Amino acid sequence: MAGRLEDEEYWQSSERKGFNFDDDEFGSQLCGVSKSGTAKLSQRVRGLGGDNAFFSTDSLSGSLSRTTISESSQTIVRPLHTLISEKNLLCILEAGNFHEKQPKGKLTPEEEVRILRRQLESRWVPPPVKETVTKILLGHPYSLELYRTLESKTQLLDAAISMGDGNAILAVILFLVRTLKKNLVHQLLRTRPEAVAQYCQYLSTRMQLHELTDLLEMLGDSREASMKQFQLAVCGTVDSQRRLQRLQTCLKNHFSQPDNRDRPLIESYIKLLEWQLTMAGSNPEITKELVGQSVLSSLAYTCRHHWGEQKGSLSSPLTLCQQQGISDRQFQWTVLTVRASFQSWDDIEGLFITKSWLGGKRVKAAIPMEQVVIQLHNHGAPTDILVKYLDLIDSIDKRITLAKKLQCHKAVINIYVTKRDRQALISYKANLHPQSEDYFYAENCLRVSTTKWKN
Numbered sequence: 001m002a003g004r005l006e007d008e009e010y011w012q013s014s015e016r017k018g019f020n021f022d023d024d025e026f027g028s029q030l031c032g033v034s035k036s037g038t039a040k041l042s043q044r045v046r047g048l049g050g051d052n053a054f055f056s057t058d059s060l061s062g063s064l065s066r067t068t069i070s071e072s073s074q075t076i077v078r079p080l081h082t083l084i085s086e087k088n089l090l091c092i093l094e095a096g097n098f099h100e101k102q103p104k105g106k107l108t109p110e111e112e113v114r115i116l117r118r119q120l121e122s123r124w125v126p127p128p129v130k131e132t133v134t135k136i137l138l139g140h141p142y143s144l145e146l147y148r149t150l151e152s153k154t155q156l157l158d159a160a161i162s163m164g165d166g167n168a169i170l171a172v173i174l175f176l177v178r179t180l181k182k183n184l185v186h187q188l189l190r191t192r193p194e195a196v197a198q199y200c201q202y203l204s205t206r207m208q209l210h211e212l213t214d215l216l217e218m219l220g221d222s223r224e225a226s227m228k229q230f231q232l233a234v235c236g237t238v239d240s241q242r243r244l245q246r247l248q249t250c251l252k253n254h255f256s257q258p259d260n261r262d263r264p265l266i267e268s269y270i271k272l273l274e275w276q277l278t279m280a281g282s283n284p285e286i287t288k289e290l291v292g293q294s295v296l297s298s299l300a301y302t303c304r305h306h307w308g309e310q311k312g313s314l315s316s317p318l319t320l321c322q323q324q325g326i327s328d329r330q331f332q333w334t335v336l337t338v339r340a341s342f343q344s345w346d347d348i349e350g351l352f353i354t355k356s357w358l359g360g361k362r363v364k365a366a367i368p369m370e371q372v373v374i375q376l377h378n379h380g381a382p383t384d385i386l387v388k389y390l391d392l393i394d395s396i397d398k399r400i401t402l403a404k405k406l407q408c409h410k411a412v413i414n415i416y417v418t419k420r421d422r423q424a425l426i427s428y429k430a431n432l433h434p435q436s437e438d439y440f441y442a443e444n445c446l447r448v449s450t451t452k453w454k455n
Contacts, residue, residue, distance in 0.1 A: 129155045132144065133168050133172075136165070136171055137167075150180070150184065153176055157172050173185075176188065200212060200215065204228075209231065216228065226255060233249070234247070268325070275298070295326060300334050300337070300338050302316065303317050304342075337375065343380070352364060369389060369393045373402060373406070383408060390402065390403055400415045417445050429442040429443065429446070
């Protein structure tokens, strides 16, 4: 029986305190600080000298305490204004200091009528816009439905912009979009660039590009609106054929002006996608490797699989270069990288070296020859190939520096012979591995009697 009484007392009692709006502890915590603590913090902040106020966080108690730079050897100390703007800080402090006093004791009929009237007005009369925006900033419950007139909604938007909080601005804009005609919303946004920036970012993040395009066109930014339509055409579908159709429609509707500076870029991209689809045909493997790739990736594909085809052929690298306006520098570097990976040294020689009218060699490199040599070395080119291209470097100092860096001893030996520097060659031979091919090559160069050495 005693056990049953104890059980009944347990279930009929509770250590949890019931929810009470009149309790002083309700909402007593603001950003981890009690209202009394917030009031003290407010007085201390106002008593400090702005940027000279420093605060540190106690990792054990979570309380805020003032410190100085000399006392911050073991804690991270930052000026308060770097953590939160002064305007938002004052809003938090004012909200923390606000506490409506409740009358104590028995209420008179007049006091009860006054309280009921205030509660009724708060239900049907919109509160000051600054108070509502402050609630949004602090994450408190709020309602925008009481702001019914265009004037009150405009004031609400201006208050959010003045507060400088992006969440508040966006919340008000979404409320305006839901309760106003589109032309009125655009009229309000036209003269408020801060609100436009927030709303555009919101629409772009959510990929609501149609709404974003309408907004930009209404605001007069037709070029940005056209580029958003281009983004929608490219990213809005995975199917390449469907993407091509959308791009063609986008070009016709949004880039139709002949003087549009973006039109050539769109046309070039459409031609590239048409070329890729034609090359792929119905082959799924080629489609996966080629379709949707960039211009240079497409060029690399032709250099791997269709090298040597004559210009004019659809799959020729030269045809793709002419169609897409690929520069000589981009073409040579792509061909060098791809053909070097195949160890096709003759193809590379035909790319950079041609014969002159007198039968000599003429270099037609659009990229520095030093980079050509390094790329060849990275792909394992033999010594004779490296020596050939090192000899094409005009500056002897750059040539010998690069040859030593790449351990191309034969090229270094040839440079010393060209400079007729016997002592330098003897010194360099001493550092070579005895009985090696490069060692014997240096020794033979020193024995040649026809060389007129300077020293």
